[in-house]
Amino acid sequence: MLDMKRNRERMVKQQLETRGITDLAVLAAMRSVPRHLFVQEALRAQAYEDHPLPIGHGQTISQPFIVALMSQIIEPQAGLRVLEIGTGSGYQAAVLAEMGMDVYTVERIRELHAAARDLLRTLKYRKVRLKLDDGTLGWPEAAPYDRILVTAGGPEVPLPLIEQLADPGILVIPVGASKRMQELVVVRKQGGRVVRESKGGVAFVDLVGTHGWRG
Numbered sequence: 001m002l003d004m005k006r007n008r009e010r011m012v013k014q015q016l017e018t019r020g021i022t023d024l025a026v027l028a029a030m031r032s033v034p035r036h037l038f039v040q041e042a043l044r045a046q047a048y049e050d051h052p053l054p055i056g057h058g059q060t061i062s063q064p065f066i067v068a069l070m071s072q073i074i075e076p077q078a079g080l081r082v083l084e085i086g087t088g089s090g091y092q093a094a095v096l097a098e099m100g101m102d103v104y105t106v107e108r109i110r111e112l113h114a115a116a117r118d119l120l121r122t123l124k125y126r127k128v129r130l131k132l133d134d135g136t137l138g139w140p141e142a143a144p145y146d147r148i149l150v151t152a153g154g155p156e157v158p159l160p161l162i163e164q165l166a167d168p169g170i171l172v173i174p175v176g177a178s179k180r181m182q183e184l185v186v187v188r189k190q191g192g193r194v195v196r197e198s199k200g201g202v203a204f205v206d207l208v209g210t211h212g213w214r215g
């Protein structure tokens with residue numbers, strides 16, 4: 001356990017602080033969430049390395065830097081309602097909950113949804129609500145959301161997500177016309193206006209669904 005704490009500390013110093021992650025809440029959350037518990041047992045020793053790792057079903061847990069970057073881009077604040085599309089391992093959701101946000105997260109693969117639900121329950125992340133569904137449709141029953149974060153790459157920004165974003169609100173999503181290569185797109189809604197900007201190249205697994213790629 002002590003080893004893992006030390007690994008986490010090193011990850012924050014070497015991968016985050018040196019690369020422009022300055023938000024103190026993000027750094028604190030990355031220091032405290034036990035990332036090694038969100039990967040398969042055989043991969044635990046690699047959990048804090050500077051790359052994504054497989055979590056089964058062809059999916060991955062994002063690289064620590066990407067989790068921190070997306071968390072920072074949404075300008076996190078305790079008490080905000082945040083919708084995440086792509087629960088995967090549940091790690092990103094735990095980081096958001098650790099910062100005191102009310103988290104709604106949607107996953108389309110049943111086994112990943114169930115495993116994340118059990119783990120988050122065991123770790124007592126009570127502010128995370130999970131749903132098994134096509135997240136490109138959002139989670140309309142609980143909308144609007146102050147923040148929306150999509151952790152899989154799609155061909156476009158799903159319209160239902162823009163509609164379910166509060167005003168003011170911030171949405172971040174990897175978007176690309178080709179699979180496996182996207183740009184990180186940030187959509188801000190303010191005063192009835194929707195403004196879009198790009199934050200550079202990333203590589204995520206596919207967003208599959210009605211407003212994503214075909215499965």
Ligand code: SAH
Nearest residue numbers: 061086088089092107108135151207208209
């Ligand atoms: N945030 C995750 C990253 C998981 S990878 C983590 O911290 O581990 C992206 C996830 O998005 C995969 O689990 C994939 O199954 C899921 N996904 C892809 N398309 C989806 C959709 N339309 N709705 C919900 N989840 C989707």
